[in-house]
Amino acid sequence: MVAPPTTVIGLGLSAILLDPKSTAVNGFLPFGREEILAAKLDLANVHPQPLSANSKPQRDRFMTRTRLFAKSSNDDFIDAIVEEKTAGLALNEEENTSARVRKRDVFKRALRNLASLSLIDYKWRSALFKKNEAERLEEEWMARLMGEDPTYARPMDADDKRRGPLGNAEKSAVQWLQSVIEEEGKRARRIADSDGELVRPKDLSPTDEAGPLSELERRAVQFLSEISVSEGERVRSGTIRPKDMKTRSPLGEAEARAVLALDMIVESEKIRMDQSRRRGGEAVRPIDVPGPLGEFERYVGDIIRAERQRVKDRDANDGNLVRPKDATIKSGLSEVERKAVEDWEKIKTEEEERLFSLQRFLSERRPMEADKDSPLGVTEAFVVGLLHGPKLVEKVFGRVRELLNSTELAGPDQSILQRNLPMKSEDEVSDTENSGPKKDDSRP
Numbered sequence: 001m002v003a004p005p006t007t008v009i010g011l012g013l014s015a016i017l018l019d020p021k022s023t024a025v026n027g028f029l030p031f032g033r034e035e036i037l038a039a040k041l042d043l044a045n046v047h048p049q050p051l052s053a054n055s056k057p058q059r060d061r062f063m064t065r066t067r068l069f070a071k072s073s074n075d076d077f078i079d080a081i082v083e084e085k086t087a088g089l090a091l092n093e094e095e096n097t098s099a100r101v102r103k104r105d106v107f108k109r110a111l112r113n114l115a116s117l118s119l120i121d122y123k124w125r126s127a128l129f130k131k132n133e134a135e136r137l138e139e140e141w142m143a144r145l146m147g148e149d150p151t152y153a154r155p156m157d158a159d160d161k162r163r164g165p166l167g168n169a170e171k172s173a174v175q176w177l178q179s180v181i182e183e184e185g186k187r188a189r190r191i192a193d194s195d196g197e198l199v200r201p202k203d204l205s206p207t208d209e210a211g212p213l214s215e216l217e218r219r220a221v222q223f224l225s226e227i228s229v230s231e232g233e234r235v236r237s238g239t240i241r242p243k244d245m246k247t248r249s250p251l252g253e254a255e256a257r258a259v260l261a262l263d264m265i266v267e268s269e270k271i272r273m274d275q276s277r278r279r280g281g282e283a284v285r286p287i288d289v290p291g292p293l294g295e296f297e298r299y300v301g302d303i304i305r306a307e308r309q310r311v312k313d314r315d316a317n318d319g320n321l322v323r324p325k326d327a328t329i330k331s332g333l334s335e336v337e338r339k340a341v342e343d344w345e346k347i348k349t350e351e352e353e354r355l356f357s358l359q360r361f362l363s364e365r366r367p368m369e370a371d372k373d374s375p376l377g378v379t380e381a382f383v384v385g386l387l388h389g390p391k392l393v394e395k396v397f398g399r400v401r402e403l404l405n406s407t408e409l410a411g412p413d414q415s416i417l418q419r420n421l422p423m424k425s426e427d428e429v430s431d432t433e434n435s436g437p438k439k440d441d442s443r444p
Helices: 005-009 087-145 165-193 212-237 250-278 292-316 332-364 375-404 412-420 426-434
Strands: 062-069 077-084
Touching: 087 165, 165 212, 165 332, 212 250, 250 292, 292 332
Parallel strands: none
Antiparallel strands: 062 077
16 A cells, blocks of 8 residues: 555654765754755655555554755765654554444344344244134134034124125235235345345345335335436426426326316316306306316205205204205215215124124133133132122012012902912822821820
8 A cells, every 4th residue: 555645745854864974963964064955755766665464553654765856065865764654544444444344244233133033023923823813714614514603703704794894994904914924024034044135125026025015115116216217307308397208207297187187277267258258248157167167166066955955855854854865955965974874884783793793702712611610710700700799689689678568469369370370180189188297196
């Protein structure tokens, strides 16, 4: 490594080896005897001492040779070898390089450790999902084998006939989550096997490893790259608006759609103003001219007419409230309410079915029913007994109070009761007579 020129120029002349004919005072030239006219640094003759592999970096030194030209009687020249410590710059650069290497190694090690932990978590979650699904399918198969409807606790576990909006939403969310877990597990395995190299979701194989996150990142990267390429081309070509590019980016497409909508509004307003001018200044409503504003006015007008008719329907119905979906004239509000009511009825029916199934599900899995001799079974039986104790005492006191307030039946009630009592057989009557108290003949 060659020392920079600034280091050579800034060398101190503290250790100069002079010619034997000249003298030196404290290592410096005697300016009184000779006058130095020029001091030229011959940078071509700079020969730094190479670094030894065995020497320590703190003791590395560079030896530079300079030639000083002076005017003397014998035209002598002085070869000066100046020793200067210039290893600082090299050491700093080497330390920075080693620091970068160490930081990269630390990052790779940390990433590999995180990937290993993620892989362990993936294996645990995947095994848990598979175990729960296997148990559910087994219970469902056993219930169908016994001719019963399978019990379930989660909305997504209902069959296709009883599954509603909540069940479909939960099923979609769980499937998406399972795909994400599988994808992240594959990515963690690749990171752990590659000695800490970062693997992004979009780097996974689209055929057998990619998942929702990979597809999402690919779309985001493609979206940004299209914008970047289009904007760079627009700057180079001098095009002002993104929609005027031959190959439009998402920004160009959005601007084109916005400009198209504004152009339609402008054209409809021009037509409306032209018709108003032809009619002698008579106002022409936007609904009378095709365009976005006309469609919006028509939608609002239908709602206003439907609400007015709903007020009339309420007056005709003795002041009872008439809902928008029950009005004579239908509008946007009536359609929205009708769809909301249908969804609510589906959710209500779905939850009622799930509540009934949940009660069966819990009753079949109660510890006191499944294994009453287990600690949980004994504990549940004891707690249930304590909770049922006050109810039993209340029932006993109620029955005693009822007996105390009762009176003897008489008249037709007694005859009705006797007729409804079961008739005793002859054997029962004889047994009753024989079991009665015996008469003591010895007593007078």
